[in-house]
Amino acid sequence: MGDGLIISGGGSAAVATDELFAAAQQLHRLAVEAAAMGLELGTIGGPVDALLAVSAPAAAARAGLDIREAMGVLARIESEAHGIGGALSTAAEGYGFVERFVDALGIQFTGVGAALAGTVLRAAAVASPLAFVAANLLVRGLVASHVFSGGSAPGPSGPHTSNGLLTNPLAVGIIRDATMSVDDSVMAAAGMPAPLASFLGDAGLGVTGLAFASTAIMGAGTSVGLLTETPVRLVAEHSRVVTGPPAGFEDRLSRVPDPATDNGAQVVVEKYSTPGEPDRFEVYIAGTVTFSPEATTEPWDMTSNMSNAAGDRGGSVASVVEAMRSAGVVDSSPVQLTGYSQGGGTAARIAASGDFNIVGLTTFGGPTGQVPIPADVPTVIVEHSDDMVPALGGVQANQQALIVEREVFAGRDIPTDYAVPAHHIEYYEQTARLMDAASSDQVTRAASRLDAFGAGAARVTSTAYTFERVDTSGRAG
Secondary structure, three states: OOOOOEEEEOOEEEEEEHHHHHHHHHHHHHHHHHHHHHHHHHOOOOOHHHHHHOOOOHHHHHHHHHHHHHHHHHHHHHHHHHHHHHHHHHHHHHHHHHHHHHHHHHHHHHHHHHHHHHHHHHHHOOOOHHHHHHHHHHHHHHHHHHHHHHHHOOOOOOOOOOHHHOOOHHHHHHHHHHHHOHHHHHHHHOOOOHHHHHHHOOOOOOOOOHHHHHHHHHHHHHOOOOOOOOOEEEEEEEEEOOOOOOOOHHHHHHOOOOOOOOOOOOEEEEEEEOOOOOOEEEEEEOOOOOOOOOOOOOOOOHHHHHHHHHOOOOHHHHHHHHHHHHHOOOOOOEEEEEEEOHHHHHHHHHHHHOOOEEEEEEEEOOOOOOOOOOOOOOEEEEEEOOOHHHHOOOOOOOOOOEEEEEOOOOOOOOOOOOOOHHHOHHHHHHHHHHHHOOOOHHHHHHHHHHHHOOOOOOEEEEEEEEEEEEOOOOOEO
């Protein structure tokens, strides 16, 4: 199993393993300590020549020589530690540059290809281009629905013996680039010249993008009774027993509700109360429950997935907001958000809205790439490089966030229990454990900041909330 964590983001251009960053940081600290020890040794005794001139004992002169030699050794340690640490940092930055360059080429290539494909397909449907576009987008939505459905539960047809094809970082990268190019295909299919479609899309100016394509998908779906947003309502809530705030990434992820085993709850809100201080809140958001493109009673569905991608206030976002208000969150309340899968995309959308005082955000396997998370919100984004679900959110644009990646099945047989096994929460729990054991400053500082949020609370309460969709007349959807 791949146990190596790849760290990037955080405002830095560097990309490297947790071990490499930790080694570079340890070398830097060693250089600083060697320099400090050298300065301290320089204050002991006096120059050897001066000791001999005043007929100091031979032992003092020998000590002076030993001190001078030690200072030379410390100076060499300082120099070599700086040099090796700098080389490691330069290598990490160089890898990051190459990775971004390759990603940009991939987007450019798929964008041009998608635009040309859209032009060709439009020619085949010239008699009814709008109907063709609607059908094309609807098919994309249904394909995405199938992909998501494999992420969290075994498929209805039994073992997935061919899932190795998609559980591959190369395939995931292609899906990510293709996701970014759907808008190019849409515009070309609607009649725009292919070069202009590519230039306006993510492969060029970035005027259009994933939100544009997702909005079009929802419009096409709505026209045939699918992907239609509805109001939501709170139908149940119950208390959870907690002993205190979370400690570490694994503990934080474990508090995300599983609707299948938690009485249907999709949201959990913990409140930390301390006399004389404003209440603080941790919000935990579940992943997708149903993958049908038809909106029925479940807000954690494919319709909400598409709404999140489009930038709209979908059923899951509306539900979480209502849960927060019900728990006592006001606009100024300090809030941290943690979400898995669709919960990650939902949490990112709430942070992006600016409607709350979000002071921390952690997502696991969420399609967050094109959600504009504010730079002043401390964010940790966890993705598996062999998990296609985050790729369906497009290229990760939130480079101010700390991004932690891992290839789950590197050098290991891929299990056939799930269509997209690297998305299953048990593997994100393993990654969270590795993060808790990480040594790099990037990860350990992020963990300390998140854990400090609830520290010192005199009282901790936890409430789980269950929501339903309703139709416009108020009857259950």
